[in-house]
Amino acid sequence: MIKVGMLGFGTVGSGFYEILKKSQARLQKKYSDSVEVCGVMVRSVDKYADLAKEVLVTDSLEKLLESKPDIVIEATGGVDGPYEMAVKVISSGIHYVTANKDLIAEKGKELRKLAEDNKVRLLYEASVAGGIPVLKPIRECLTGNTISSLAGIINGTSNYILSCMYDDGSDFADVLKTAQDLGYAEADPTSDVDGLDAGRKLAIMSSLAYGVDVDWKNIKIEGIRGVSSSDIEFAKSIGYKVKLLAVSLDTENGVYAAVTPCFVNSTSYFGITDNVFNAVMIDADAVGTLVFTGRGAGALPTGSSVYSDLEDVLETVVFGKSRDNELHIGGDAKAVLNEYPISSEWIVSYDESLDSLLTDQLINSFEDVGLVMKKNPSWKKVYFKTGHISELALKDRIRKIAGEQAGKVKIYQVYE
Ligand code: HSE
Numbered sequence: 001m002i003k004v005g006m007l008g009f010g011t012v013g014s015g016f017y018e019i020l021k022k023s024q025a026r027l028q029k030k031y032s033d034s035v036e037v038c039g040v041m042v043r044s045v046d047k048y049a050d051l052a053k054e055v056l057v058t059d060s061l062e063k064l065l066e067s068k069p070d071i072v073i074e075a076t077g078g079v080d081g082p083y084e085m086a087v088k089v090i091s092s093g094i095h096y097v098t099a100n101k102d103l104i105a106e107k108g109k110e111l112r113k114l115a116e117d118n119k120v121r122l123l124y125e126a127s128v129a130g131g132i133p134v135l136k137p138i139r140e141c142l143t144g145n146t147i148s149s150l151a152g153i154i155n156g157t158s159n160y161i162l163s164c165m166y167d168d169g170s171d172f173a174d175v176l177k178t179a180q181d182l183g184y185a186e187a188d189p190t191s192d193v194d195g196l197d198a199g200r201k202l203a204i205m206s207s208l209a210y211g212v213d214v215d216w217k218n219i220k221i222e223g224i225r226g227v228s229s230s231d232i233e234f235a236k237s238i239g240y241k242v243k244l245l246a247v248s249l250d251t252e253n254g255v256y257a258a259v260t261p262c263f264v265n266s267t268s269y270f271g272i273t274d275n276v277f278n279a280v281m282i283d284a285d286a287v288g289t290l291v292f293t294g295r296g297a298g299a300l301p302t303g304s305s306v307y308s309d310l311e312d313v314l315e316t317v318v319f320g321k322s323r324d325n326e327l328h329i330g331g332d333a334k335a336v337l338n339e340y341p342i343s344s345e346w347i348v349s350y351d352e353s354l355d356s357l358l359t360d361q362l363i364n365s366f367e368d369v370g371l372v373m374k375k376n377p378s379w380k381k382v383y384f385k386t387g388h389i390s391e392l393a394l395k396d397r398i399r400k401i402a403g404e405q406a407g408k409v410k411i412y413q414v415y416e
Helices: 011-022 024-031 045-052 061-066 080-091 101-117 135-141 156-168 172-181 196-210 229-237 299-319 324-328 356-365 391-408
Strands: 002-007 035-041 071-074 095-098 147-153 240-251 254-265 277-284 288-295 345-351 372-376 381-385 409-414
Touching: 002 011, 002 061, 002 080, 002 299, 011 024, 011 035, 011 299, 024 035, 024 299, 035 061, 061 080, 071 080, 071 299, 080 095, 080 101, 095 101, 095 299, 101 196, 135 196, 147 196, 156 172, 156 229, 156 240, 156 277, 196 240, 196 254, 229 240, 229 345, 229 372, 229 381, 345 356, 345 391, 356 391, 391 409
Parallel strands: 002 035, 002 071, 071 095, 254 409
Antiparallel strands: 147 240, 147 277, 240 254, 277 288, 345 381, 345 409, 372 381
16 A cells, blocks of 8 residues: 555645545556555644544644655645645655645755655645646656746636626725635735735746746735726726736846736737636747646645646656656756846826826827827826837836836736
């Protein structure tokens, strides 16, 4: 029997457990052995009386390790506690699969080194985009490519909120409250709506894709709190939607990486990715552009990604297949650039209260790049779309004209 220990039994853990139970006949056939959960570690044992009828349920990691798991699956949240557990498990020579994006974004480098030293596998497909296969294609299917860019809608909560704002014109705060009441958004939504969750996922993907160490703390991150209903109404009026995009590009000068609300054409791949769905676009030299889309959260979708990592590890446990390549990914740190290095169109908006002399100058200054301008009495804002210009040049121009009032001018990238 191959034994699996589990840390955490929340949404993802229970989804994984259900898939594992259903897969028994197939596993037996493939590996000529049974694969069973030997124990589950949870914080409050009392809550899991039913589960305890099937497997060992404990609040002690030592107890779980006494049951001699070959593989440990972690599906908890946070960094410090899970890191301590991961160190203990990996140092005991046990393969480790985690769905914990916070842990991998913060401590991935250390854990990869520890896994390498202990000759065990460390996999984390479920940490990015839930049920959508993203890391494995990067790691295994695209090895003959140089990946030049990644872009994605990788936070379901903010995508759900922006979709509702687009559909019924409601304000961010009202939709957030409804999403919380319905259980779609966490009671503390900071990490989702302020873009931190997407930033961590972007760092994990980018480190793998470019073979460098991208620290999520160096990524430019702006969430969706500042997206107003008039921003969305203006976007709609010109055939666009506002989406929280996580974008990275590998350049000679460093990796550009940012999470920001962007305008996307409403019929584009990102434009048709609504509600809690996620989408990831990869540009690579040999294969061209790939788009992966599907459910970025939820028990069975995320459980499915955890399960696929389990089968990867089973190939090592049963057939001795080595996967040294995954341990070396995420090499040296590379500078993280915060300004989009390619010329692009932009949406510029400012409050009607901005000095009228400045607004005239602002609009006139963009005549050379072309513009679509709109205002509407209920918006109390003026919007215009520029032609192609670099982010640096755009900001520079705004700063020169608006001076101290530059903070009142808001920009959105038009992502093509
Ligand atoms: N809170 C995350 C989201 C869950 O909204 O996408 C999946 O990581």
